[in-house]
Amino acid sequence: MDGQLGYLFAGFAVFWAGLFVYLLLLQTRIRSLTREVDRLEERLADAEADAAETPPRGGPSR
Amino acid sequence: MNATFAVVAKDLRLAWRDRAGWLTAGAFATISILIYSFAFDLATNDVRPLLPGVLWTTFLFAGVFAAGAGFQREAEEGTFDAMLLSPVSPTVIFLGKLISSLIALIAIEFALLIAATILFDEPLLTPELVAIVMLGTAGYASLTTLLGTLGSGPRTRAVLLPVMALPLLVPMLIAAVRATGGSLGIFGGDAPWTLLLAVFALWSTLTAIILFPLAVER
Amino acid sequence: MRTANRVYGLRWVLLPPLTGMGILAMLVGAVVAAPTELVEGDVQRLMYIHVPSAQAMYLAFGIVFVASIMVLWKRDMRWDAVARGAASVGVLFTAFALVTGSLWGKPIWGVYWQWDARLTSTLVLFLVYAAYLLARAVSDPGDEQAARYSAVYAIVGFLDVPFIVMSVRWWRTLHPQPIVSRLDPQLPGSMLAVLGISTLAIFLLALWLILLRTDTERLGQRLLGLRAAVDRREEA
Numbered sequence: 001m002d003g004q005l006g007y008l009f010a011g012f013a014v015f016w017a018g019l020f021v022y023l024l025l026l027q028t029r030i031r032s033l034t035r036e037v038d039r040l041e042e043r044l045a046d047a048e049a050d051a052a053e054t055p056p057r058g059g060p061s062r
Numbered sequence: 063m064n065a066t067f068a069v070v071a072k073d074l075r076l077a078w079r080d081r082a083g084w085l086t087a088g089a090f091a092t093i094s095i096l097i098y099s100f101a102f103d104l105a106t107n108d109v110r111p112l113l114p115g116v117l118w119t120t121f122l123f124a125g126v127f128a129a130g131a132g133f134q135r136e137a138e139e140g141t142f143d144a145m146l147l148s149p150v151s152p153t154v155i156f157l158g159k160l161i162s163s164l165i166a167l168i169a170i171e172f173a174l175l176i177a178a179t180i181l182f183d184e185p186l187l188t189p190e191l192v193a194i195v196m197l198g199t200a201g202y203a204s205l206t207t208l209l210g211t212l213g214s215g216p217r218t219r220a221v222l223l224p225v226m227a228l229p230l231l232v233p234m235l236i237a238a239v240r241a242t243g244g245s246l247g248i249f250g251g252d253a254p255w256t257l258l259l260a261v262f263a264l265w266s267t268l269t270a271i272i273l274f275p276l277a278v279e280r
Numbered sequence: 281m282r283t284a285n286r287v288y289g290l291r292w293v294l295l296p297p298l299t300g301m302g303i304l305a306m307l308v309g310a311v312v313a314a315p316t317e318l319v320e321g322d323v324q325r326l327m328y329i330h331v332p333s334a335q336a337m338y339l340a341f342g343i344v345f346v347a348s349i350m351v352l353w354k355r356d357m358r359w360d361a362v363a364r365g366a367a368s369v370g371v372l373f374t375a376f377a378l379v380t381g382s383l384w385g386k387p388i389w390g391v392y393w394q395w396d397a398r399l400t401s402t403l404v405l406f407l408v409y410a411a412y413l414l415a416r417a418v419s420d421p422g423d424e425q426a427a428r429y430s431a432v433y434a435i436v437g438f439l440d441v442p443f444i445v446m447s448v449r450w451w452r453t454l455h456p457q458p459i460v461s462r463l464d465p466q467l468p469g470s471m472l473a474v475l476g477i478s479t480l481a482i483f484l485l486a487l488w489l490i491l492l493r494t495d496t497e498r499l500g501q502r503l504l505g506l507r508a509a510v511d512r513r514e515e516a
Contacts, residue, residue: 233447253450
């Protein structure tokens with residue numbers, strides 16, 4: 001019986017460890033993707049704002 | 063039908079022009095048989111039960127190798143993409159590829175069977191065994207042709223094709239080895255292996271014919 | 281963190297707590313509440329992970345199949361994200377089923393691995409879907425041609441399952457026959473109840489992981505679109 005408990009424990013340990021590692025990897029990936037998407041969206045928004053501020057060619061600022 | 067013949071003729075011409083590729087596959091298969099016999103000493107009687115497995119692993123490896131290499135040139139030269147843009151239907155293009163590679167593969171396999179008959183003193187060219195070999199070849203060639211022609215790039219195709227194709231072909235391999243063993247009187251078995259082989263060949267050919275146009279349509 | 285809100289949207293309010301409660305119930309049920317099996321002893325408790333994992337594997341691969349059909353039919357890369365998410369979770373649960381199965385097999389059968397019909401067909405399935413993930417990983421996530429190629433592979437792989445199961449069953453059989461689905465259940469009621477709870481918990485877990493993974497893949501696809509947009513903007 002005692003020897004069996006080792007196998008039971010190992011089985012549950014593999015399940016939890018596997019789940020934990022999977023979620024950890026996924027979390028890391030989501031975080032880096034989110035950061036990158038936010039950064040790019042900001043850059044895009046800035047570029048659009050710049051484009052809006054820049055007066056059209058031949059405008060009054062010239 | 064005429065278009066199919068034209069495409070088959072074109073593919074056979076291509077296969078002939080590219081015979082170095084097919085010859086390499088055939089040479090690879092011959093070397094494998096020899097390597098197996100050195101490794102297992104196949105001519106002795108105790109290892110006779112290994113013979114069907116040796117034959118079929120050799121056929122499969124040669125087939126996957128040929129599907130990866132045989133298509134390389136067309137992919138590199140872009141003739142395949144040009145074909146897809148032509149008015150010929152994708153089904154016909156696929157059938158042409160399949161039939162021409164079936165002809166080349168069966169030629170290689172016959173040469174191997176003759177070689178094995180001589181080397182192992184086992185009558186391998188019986189009608190039953192020839193039927194089994196043809197059924198098995200039809201089963202794997204349709205899937206390797208499908209996966210080989212669709213691959214995204216030459217680099218990934220050569221590496222990934224065996225990894226992708228071989229697990230799918232496990233049922234075909236088991237059935238072919240058992241049926242061959244049964245036909246040689248090596249394993250007695252009650253399961254209808256030849257039937258499974260036939261159903262697999264039918265299924266894989268139909269699936270490949272249906273899926274190929276869906277995959278290449280743009 | 282605007283994007284974070286999209287990843288952990290409304291459906292994340294309900295599913296994670298439910299999954300957590302289910303997993304907790306499963307743990308309590310499997311380790312404490314279920315009676316010890318008389319012949320096999322405590323190691324039989326692995327069944328409460330093993331059997332639901334195997335079923336979750338079929339659920340996940342079924343989703344891959346449907347999503348792959350949708351990739352070919354609708355030509356929408358969002359389905360490709362679903363297929364990839366489900367395939368990766370399916371491979372994870374296949375690994376769980378294989379590992380818990382061998383850990384159960386060592387004390388009961390005396391060996392970790394037997395070339396038994398179910399074990400072998402599960403292993404072949406593992407190889408098929410691992411190859412799928414590999415093929416998808418070496419190609420660009422936004423590559424539609426590669427997505428269609430993988431979809432074809434996934435469809436062929438799923439349709440291949442009956443052949444794999446049948447050929448391997450004729451080849452070898454040693455696995456304990458399914459004892460739940462028979463007309464008169466041989467499993468005592470309390471064990472059956474725990475198994476039911478575990479199955480529900482693992483299904484919720486698998487579903488949550490698939491959704492999470494799918495959203496991650498879609499985030500990756502959005503990133504590609506954004507990169508292209510920024511490039512266009514800065515070239516202009």
